[in-house]
Amino acid sequence: MSLADVVRKLSNVQVYGPPYGEFTVARILKESEGRWTPVFERVGEGFTGVGNIVDTREKLYSYLGVKSDEEAYTKLLNAEENPANLETASTWRDMYREVESLYDLPMVRYYEREARPYITSGVVVGVGQSGVMNASIHRFSPIGARRAVVRLVPRHLYQIYRSAVEKGVEVPVAVAWGVHPLVLLAAASSPSFGVFELGVAARLMGGLKVVELENGAVAPFMASVIVEGYLTRDMAEEGPFVDIVGVYDRVRLQPVVRVERIYVLREGAYVHYLLPAGLEHMLLMGFEKEARIWRAVRSVAPRVRKIRLTRGGFGWLVAVISLEKSVEGDAKNALLAAFAAHPSLKIAIAVDSDVDPEDPVAVEWAVATRLRADRGLFVVPYVRGSTLDPVALNEEGLTHKVGIDATRPLDADPSLFERARIPG
Incomplete structure (x- = not known):
């Protein structure tokens, strides 16, 4: 055709x-x-x-x-x-x-x-x-x-x-x-x-x-x-x-x-x-990488709901992963799996299943209300990333990567994280 x-x-x-x-x-x-x-x-x-x-x-x-x-x-x-x-x-x-x-x-x-x-x-x-x-x-x-x-x-x-x-x-x-x-x-x-x-x-x-x-x-x-x-x-x-x-x-x-x-x-x-x-450039370039992230993350956190390489990250450098945790550590494992599946990835964010990865305001809300930086933020230093990153440390894309666990702590009262809704 x-x-x-x-x-x-x-x-x-x-x-x-x-x-x-x-x-x-x-x-x-x-x-x-x-x-x-x-x-x-x-x-x-x-x-x-x-x-x-x-x-x-x-x-x-x-x-x-x-x-x-x-x-x-x-x-x-x-x-x-x-x-x-x-x-x-x-x-x-x-x-x-x-x-x-x-x-x-x-x-x-x-x-x-x-x-x-x-x-x-x-x-x-x-x-x-x-x-x-x-x-x-x-x-x-x-x-x-x-x-x-x-x-x-x-x-x-x-x-x-x-x-x-x-x-x-x-x-x-x-x-x-x-x-x-x-x-x-x-x-x-x-x-x-x-x-x-x-x-x-x-x-x-x-x-x-x-x-x-x-x-x-x-x-x-x-x-x-x-x-x-x-x-x-x-x-x-x-x-x-x-x-x-x-x-x-x-x-x-x-x-x-x-x-x-x-x-x-x-x-x-x-x-x-x-x-x-x-x-079009973003979708063509990033879609297969998104598929690879999906497969890799499912192997360590089976209840994955949705994955998106974000528009703000030009479909390449930033991923948001929506999942349901079974135990603490699932989200961090998912983030590490995403970095392994897509080596050019620079920032990976894990959110709960009630957060839509395609909604940047919802993702930011999750970071604002569910991230504890002392245990939910980590940096992977001196790894190869993307040659397209303007702040990479060399022409081979050497960089530091950031993982953000913006999921609700399982040991916390769930009602504290329930999103308020207006009925009708």
């Missing part, structure tokens, strides 16, 4: 047309997130743009065919552990046209200090020397008609790239832009090294076809744009760019992609504009 097919099935869509100012797309994405899905007609020759396709749980759960957090977490984690085989599309080239330059693609800038236009939702498929493939989302920006710089963080594609550099070879890559939302979800996840994320997507979708490119990489069939090329040993400045925490990431030297071919769907070429630090 193409992205165009997905958009046709969405409700509450609002259509926009040219002319587009430099930051028009970004402004509309910001004002519409969590409210409606914007479609941008004629953003380029033969292109339509769309954004906020995964900005709410309701949309994500509809794609997954589930109705609850538990169903969604289970389905995603099971897909990571049992990826499906991919089917190769036998004929596909007639459905695509080739364009000569990256500048023919309708990339945009999102924030005023960003260095250049970006693809922010590109699924990069890299091929390792052993034939292992990895699919992950990386920001991608042109520095020439057939050259681009891509930001690699120390995860699986980086591992593939460093191994290739040591051997003096290049990494075949495909960059797919404008793909099914579940391909994005799978590519934003972190299964074990060697598990191909497109196989995870295939399991979630009930099957996925791919196209085989001349460089040996594959890309999802019906992706609106497929860029074929190689990760080279050349480096170029990347950034500044706004990352998930909503601040400008530092400028770094990052690998250059040498582009060989650029394919675009002849019909229905919908490109996906993902607003950095927006709700």
